[in-house]
Amino acid sequence: MQKKIRELKDILQKAGFIHHSTKGIHTRLVHPLLKNEPITITGKDEDKIKTYMTKEVSHKLEMLKIIEHQDSEE
Numbered sequence: 001m002q003k004k005i006r007e008l009k010d011i012l013q014k015a016g017f018i019h020h021s022t023k024g025i026h027t028r029l030v031h032p033l034l035k036n037e038p039i040t041i042t043g044k045d046e047d048k049i050k051t052y053m054t055k056e057v058s059h060k061l062e063m064l065k066i067i068e069h070q071d072s073e074e
Contacts, residue, residue: 006045033067
């Protein structure tokens with residue numbers, strides 16, 4: 001069963017992403033460590049996640065892991 005946008009937003013918020021105001025069905029999430037790399041999710045909470053959104057979120061979460069790992073080493 002394919003995940004819903006609501007679930008994707010929950011994952012990102014648990015990872016520390018913060019919702020920024022947007023219009024319509026767009027949701028913009030930014031993480032304090034990735035300020036120049038926002039994620040824009042298009043769709044209503046009950047809509048299914050599109051493939052490109054899954055790839056983008058996975059990429060941003062990987063970037064976040066790398067940055068957090070580098071910060072913990074310092």
